[in-house]
Amino acid sequence: MKNSKDTRETYWNLLLETLPFEKLRELQVKKFRRILEWAYEKSKFHRKLYQEAGIEPGDVNTYEDITKVPKVEKAMMRDIQRKDPFPYGDALCVPLEEVTEFRQTSGTTGKPVYQPDTWQDWEWWSESWAYLLYAQGYRKTDRVFIPFGYNIFVAFWAGHYAAEKIGCEVVPGGVLDTEARILKIQELQATAMMATPTYVLGMADTARKKLGIDPARDLMVRKITCAGEPGASIPATKRRMEEAWGAKVYDHVGATEIGAWGFECTAQPGGLHVNEALFLTQLEDIETGEMIEEPGRKGKIVITALDRIAQPCIRFDSKDVAEWAEDPCPCGRTFRIIKGGVVGRSDDITKVKGVLVAPSAIEEVVRSVRGLSDEFEIVVSKKGDLDDMTLKVEILPADEGNREVILTQLKDQLRLKTNLGYNIEVHPYNSLPRYEVKARRFKDLRKHR
Amino acid sequence: MRTHASSDHRVEGEEAMNRRDMKKVVTRIKTIKKAAQELKDHTEVPAVERNAARILASVKMLEINISDLLMVK
Numbered sequence: 001m002k003n004s005k006d007t008r009e010t011y012w013n014l015l016l017e018t019l020p021f022e023k024l025r026e027l028q029v030k031k032f033r034r035i036l037e038w039a040y041e042k043s044k045f046h047r048k049l050y051q052e053a054g055i056e057p058g059d060v061n062t063y064e065d066i067t068k069v070p071k072v073e074k075a076m077m078r079d080i081q082r083k084d085p086f087p088y089g090d091a092l093c094v095p096l097e098e099v100t101e102f103r104q105t106s107g108t109t110g111k112p113v114y115q116p117d118t119w120q121d122w123e124w125w126s127e128s129w130a131y132l133l134y135a136q137g138y139r140k141t142d143r144v145f146i147p148f149g150y151n152i153f154v155a156f157w158a159g160h161y162a163a164e165k166i167g168c169e170v171v172p173g174g175v176l177d178t179e180a181r182i183l184k185i186q187e188l189q190a191t192a193m194m195a196t197p198t199y200v201l202g203m204a205d206t207a208r209k210k211l212g213i214d215p216a217r218d219l220m221v222r223k224i225t226c227a228g229e230p231g232a233s234i235p236a237t238k239r240r241m242e243e244a245w246g247a248k249v250y251d252h253v254g255a256t257e258i259g260a261w262g263f264e265c266t267a268q269p270g271g272l273h274v275n276e277a278l279f280l281t282q283l284e285d286i287e288t289g290e291m292i293e294e295p296g297r298k299g300k301i302v303i304t305a306l307d308r309i310a311q312p313c314i315r316f317d318s319k320d321v322a323e324w325a326e327d328p329c330p331c332g333r334t335f336r337i338i339k340g341g342v343v344g345r346s347d348d349i350t351k352v353k354g355v356l357v358a359p360s361a362i363e364e365v366v367r368s369v370r371g372l373s374d375e376f377e378i379v380v381s382k383k384g385d386l387d388d389m390t391l392k393v394e395i396l397p398a399d400e401g402n403r404e405v406i407l408t409q410l411k412d413q414l415r416l417k418t419n420l421g422y423n424i425e426v427h428p429y430n431s432l433p434r435y436e437v438k439a440r441r442f443k444d445l446r447k448h449r
Numbered sequence: 450m451r452t453h454a455s456s457d458h459r460v461e462g463e464e465a466m467n468r469r470d471m472k473k474v475v476t477r478i479k480t481i482k483k484a485a486q487e488l489k490d491h492t493e494v495p496a497v498e499r500n501a502a503r504i505l506a507s508v509k510m511l512e513i514n515i516s517d518l519l520m521v522k
Contacts, residue, residue, distance in 0.1 A: 013514050015466060023521045030520045120506040127510050278513070307513055 010331065012134035012166075016277040017333045024276045024334060025063060031306040032280055032314075033060050036069065039312040042093035045080050046312065066280070067291055071302055071315045074105075074257070077113045088116050094310050103154040105256045106438070115154065115256045116310045122161075124307055125154070125259060128278050129162030132263030135273070135331070136250040137223055138192060140167035145190035145221070147173040147181045147199065149437075154256045155228065159194045168192070182207045182219075189220045197231025197241060198439045200224055201374045204244035216246030224249045229438050230360050232264070233272065233341025236367035240374060253320070253342050258313050259305045262338060269329040271337040280304040281336075282315075283322060295326040298343065319345045321358075350444060352380055353387045355419050359442040362391070365413045371399035371406040375432040381445040391422040394429045468519075475516045482508045 007014045019027070037057040039046035050056065053070045060066055080089040085096045092099075101117040117125065138144065144163045148156040150172065163170045171188060173181045182203060185193070195203070207213040215221065224247050226232035232241065232251035241249045253272055254260035261279040262272040274281040283292040283299030292299040301320040305313040325339035344358035351357070359378060366376045373394040381388050393410070395403055407424060414422055466474070485508060489501035 015471075015518060016514065019518075019521070027517065027521050031517065118506075119503060120509050123506040123510055124513070127513065307509075 011333075012131050013277070017131075017335060019277075019334055021276075021334050021336075028276065028280045028306065029061075029063050029066065032066055032304055033057060035304065035306055035308075035312055035314060036060055038309060039093060039314055043091050043312070045076075045090035046093075046314065048090075049076075066315075067282070069315050071317045072313075073317045074113055074319075075110070077257070078111050081114050087114055088311065091311050092116060093312060094118055099310055102152075103157075103256055104152055106153055113257060117308075118310045121308055121310050122158075124278075125158035126161035126165050128254075128260040128275060129158040130165050131275055131278070132252050132260055133159065133162050133166060133168075133225065135263055135265040135333075136225055137248075137266050138163060138166055138168055142168040142192045142223075143171060143188060143190045144168045144192045144194070145171045145173050145181070145185050145188070146194050147176075147178075147203070148194070150174040156194050158260060159225065159227075163192075178203055178206045179210055182211055182213060182215075185221060186213065186219055191220055192223045192225070193221050193247075194225040194227065196228035196437050197226050197237055198229060198435045199437055200226060200241045200249070201237075201244065202434060202436070204241075205374070215244055219245070221245055222247045225252055226250065227252045227254060230342060230344075231363070234360055234364045234367065236364050240367055251341055255318060257311075258303050258316060258318065259308060261303055261305075262341070264341075265329065265331045265333065267329050267331040269325070269327075269331070269337055271325045271339045272341045273329065273333055273335040273337055276335045278306055280306060281338075283324065286321070292324070295324040295339070298323045301338075301342070321345065350380070352389050352420060357389075357418055357420065361418050362414070363441075365410070365417050366391070366393060369406060369410050369413065371396055371402055372410070373429060373432075375434060375441075377432055377441050377443065379443045379445060387446070389420060389422050390425060392425045392427050392432060394427050394432055397429050471515065471518060475519060478508060478511045478516055481511075 011017045040050055040057050049070055049072070055069055060069065077091065080091055081087060083089040085092050098118045099116040100119045101122050103115045103117070104112040105115070106112070146156050146160055150157065160170055160172065171184065171190060173184065176184060204215050207215050213219065224241065224245060226249060231237040232249050238249050250264040251272060252260060252264065253262035259279065261281060262274050264272050280303065282302045284290070284302050285292055285297070286300050298321055301318045301322055303313065303316050303318055320342045321344045322338040322342050325337035329337055344360050362378055366372055367374070373396055375394055377392040379390045379392070391414070395406060399406060403426070407426070410424065411422070414420065482505065485501045485504040489498050489505065492498050
């Protein structure tokens with residue numbers, strides 16, 4: 001097999017990653033049909049769903065036909081689970097004894113959804129992560145530290161196995177507390193790390209305050225892969241992480257029910273490639289349901305994992321919102337880019353005082369203002385009939401003298417970028433909640449009336 | 450839809466493995482798959498059966514990466 005040194009150094013699989021888009025589309029349609037046939041034959045849940053919609057696999061021959069296939073929502077999975085074959089219910093497509101992995105979703109949007117995987121699916125998970133880690137520069141020479149609890153959430157499990165697959169040396173950082181992890185990273189001269197943005201910033205904070213370690217100067221981590229929450233695609237948050245660690249920070253997007261479907265490459269094109277070889281990623285207009293193919297329009301991501309077999313993910317409504325980028329990436333991949341990554345969730349983007357607000361837009365402003373700490377909180381409530389939005393921030397101790405300038409800048413930028421006014425509360429430094437792994441900074445109290 | 454292909458990389462991809470080369474690689478993948486399937490199906494030794502099952506899972510990854518490309522004209 002010929003493979004030039006340059007392309008071997010750039011792509012996990014040159015053949016798929018640079019396949020012309022029209023051929024990628026042809027491959028996606030054929031693989032979609034294959035997984036649809038699989039689910040139709042093996043899963044009572046899927047067969048019923050498609051029969052009720054009057055769809056059979058033989059009806060799907062073109063990309064346009066795919067849009068007729070009904071979508072699956074998380075709530076539907078919740079309804080069918082906790083029944084036989086226990087605990088997965090009717091969406092299971094393999095005999096129970098072929099399931100080797102159990103994971104579940106985090107439960108932030110409701111009762112957790114169980115996710116079964118066969119050993120083949122587990123290999124597929126590490127394969128999908130191998131695409132992204134290779135695109136982010138992970139190589140055999142890397143020593144990768146994973147400060148992760150290795151628990152019931154899929155999180156970085158596949159990142160661990162993908163790093164091994166690539167040939168990296170992997171240091172599992174479970175059980176250790178944050179300080180012990182930082183010391184181990186220093187001791188072993190780890191070159192790469194994977195964590196949520198909240199934890200990346202938290203570790204840097206702990207390193208400086210409790211250990212007198214400056215990660216950018218004293219540690220050798222030079223690339224960080226983020227997952228679990230949007231931060232690494234929010235420019236100001238990415239900048240804070242990169243400055244704190246002296247490292248390149250790369251984003252990735254995935255989900256327990258879907259897989260690792262999107263990733264930033266070393267070119268950092270201002271967005272995430274969607275892995276078009278393993279997933280079919282569609283953008284759907286939130287109001288009309290029409291498919292969006294052109295750049296510049298935001299839509300909801302509907303996604304299919306083309307090779308996942310135990311509990312197939314077919315036309316899954318992820319509730320994530322994105323738009324296609326206009327320009328191809330200098331890396332040469334033909335995998336399309338979602339501009340700015342996932343810009344929010346359709347169930348997070350909310351109207352306040354009649355204006356649509358995405359929490360990520362507020363995060364971008366807060367994290368771009370020098371003098372504010374990394375932590376903040378947004379609380380939306382009702383005062384009488386009117387919406388009220390309070391933003392809680394902390395000023396860094398060294399910047400207290402510039403309080404008025406900082407707050408003026410914050411208010412101006414918020415008005416400019418979100419078109420809204422806020423009640424701003426300044427809280428003592430270190431008093432706002434610190435999250436270990438994933439943050440919950442946006443609280444809409446109106447939903448609980 | 451603007452093309453996202455960099456023509457240099459696309460040509461390199463085609464040079465890296467043309468369709469005839471790909472078919473040869475796919476034939477080898479099929480051979481491994483057949484052998485692993487036979488090991489798995491015709492043994493009473495769990496160590497053989499389970500390790501062959503793992504080989505088959507890895508073979509599926511080879512199919513995803515290479516063999517499936519033959520679905521494309």
